[in-house]
Amino acid sequence: MRSLILAAAFGLAATAALSTATPAEATGKVKCQAGPQSGWKNVESLKAQLTKDGWKVTKAKVDGGCYEVYGVLPTGEKVEAYFHPVSFEKLYVAQRGKVLFRKSGY
């Protein structure tokens, strides 16, 4: 019976963790339909723009067809953020999995 309780406890924990996640979180990624990369703006321009806005950019890469940026906000929070690679529009910002901002539809 103890083993059944343990298995159930893990199942409940996993379900609880998932139920607090939105579909975007469940996949682990934000998806951008931004067309071919030849039409994208340069990631260095995004980093420069964010730095100008007061961010400290640690790392930037492509993920899910978006630009994924790791850095520190001007307010000091360490975040993971997604930007549209053509418009540089901010789509998603999360601090250790806690969503601080998400554009509607993403």
Added chain:
Amino acid sequence: MRTIINSVKLFWLLLAVPGIAILHGWLTGGIETMDMIHPTGEMGARLMVAAMLIGPLAGLLGPKRWLLWLLARRRALGVGAFAYAIAHLVFYAIDMGSLEAILGELPIASIWTGWLALALMLPMALTSNQTAMKLLRTAWKRVQQLAYPAAILTLLHWLWIHDGATAAYIHFAPLVLVWLLLALRKLTKSQPSPQAGV
């Protein structure tokens, strides 16, 4: 050769190899500090699950030779899990850069679950030795049973930090599966057979 393979010290060394490899990468500048956090945490969780699987597997399959071999190395797996969890914390702290920043993240669910899991692992690691076993007697087993809430908190930490939910499930699924099989076996054994009483 057989003596070398069966050496517990060699087993400890094998557990340390992934840590040494990524530490070398970090020291030589090939791996950034933020990229040290996930692999150390994942390795810690992996060893924790491995240590927790051995007991239920022995209950399920009986005293197999390979299980007895692993049973003799369960302590190394558990202490190894704690060592990787500490490394996970150290790289997190380096990446955060200040105590103020670390405290600022403490109220976030994905973070406090990690802290709590580590706090529960601490007494287990400190008592993972023969002296503590002798001193604590029956209480020793209760201390080691902190592994269960620590594992649940580790799973939540992983899922909430949002860094590969699939990997988290793959790591913890064997544990749930073994417990379910154990429960199923106990349930079927406790059912009276149709011929009983005839």
